[in-house]
Amino acid sequence: MGEKARPIVLATWVGIIINIFLTVIKAIGGVISGSKALLADALHSASDIVSSVVILFAVKIANKPPDEEHPYGHGKAENVAAMIVALLLIVVGIEISISSIKVFFGERPTAPGSIALIIIIISIGLKEALFHYKYYVGKKHKSSALIADAWHHRSDSLSSIAVLIGVSCAIIGEKYGFPKLVYGDALAGIIVSFIVIKVGYDLAKEASGVMMEMVLDDEETKDYIEAIYNIDGVERIDQLLARTHGSYLIIDLKVSVNPDISVREGHDIAHGIRNILIQDFEEIEDVLVHINPYE
Numbered sequence: 001m002g003e004k005a006r007p008i009v010l011a012t013w014v015g016i017i018i019n020i021f022l023t024v025i026k027a028i029g030g031v032i033s034g035s036k037a038l039l040a041d042a043l044h045s046a047s048d049i050v051s052s053v054v055i056l057f058a059v060k061i062a063n064k065p066p067d068e069e070h071p072y073g074h075g076k077a078e079n080v081a082a083m084i085v086a087l088l089l090i091v092v093g094i095e096i097s098i099s100s101i102k103v104f105f106g107e108r109p110t111a112p113g114s115i116a117l118i119i120i121i122i123s124i125g126l127k128e129a130l131f132h133y134k135y136y137v138g139k140k141h142k143s144s145a146l147i148a149d150a151w152h153h154r155s156d157s158l159s160s161i162a163v164l165i166g167v168s169c170a171i172i173g174e175k176y177g178f179p180k181l182v183y184g185d186a187l188a189g190i191i192v193s194f195i196v197i198k199v200g201y202d203l204a205k206e207a208s209g210v211m212m213e214m215v216l217d218d219e220e221t222k223d224y225i226e227a228i229y230n231i232d233g234v235e236r237i238d239q240l241l242a243r244t245h246g247s248y249l250i251i252d253l254k255v256s257v258n259p260d261i262s263v264r265e266g267h268d269i270a271h272g273i274r275n276i277l278i279q280d281f282e283e284i285e286d287v288l289v290h291i292n293p294y295e
Contacts, residue, residue, distance in 0.1 A: 093196035
């Protein structure tokens, strides 16, 4: 495993351990307190464990060196993992929604016990901490899979806040004689489901863009363009296409040079462009340069 992958793997394992703890206490607390929303939140935390395991495999594959069948490397394994996490979130969100809606068509629910509140508060604190930790590591090492997993934790944190409000309303309604407030627990479950589905949709949209070979826009490539124009012999940039492969970039470049120089001189300019871009920008893994005659 490369040095770059170690912090990503460590962050993923930290998430798995914390999520196992949260899934267990939420499930037990949901059964003891009778909270539908807390049980739904336990299912959400369990989905976090699955997504983290997927990411572990993806990071291992993404860090394999290029081979004959994958000359551009295996970096897109992270984008595939991000898509799996996104789809998993959507499925979990739909399941939570169906489970919560059923409550309104059954017998009048009873308010959850106060133990549910304690578990939810613990969950919110741990999930927010995990979100910031994984998001920081993911951004630092440009890991789309870990960033997706971080947002998974943020969605869990937001859903827990909704559960906290719903459970509180249900307890207050039961205690002070407001029967409609008892449905607050189930209503929180529905709110949770919409949060989870929305996060899943956003992640799927981003991951699909990368997998469909979407290139970076002009604003994102302006530093590369500036660096290329500072290289002696480059007359014009005809085309620059930068595409994401997991945590790194591959650039396809066409530049125009003086048509009267030798093939060797043109080759040296192309070689210089590649070396400078790779040396100056750590996110760039490879640059393919095509030389055109300047007219």
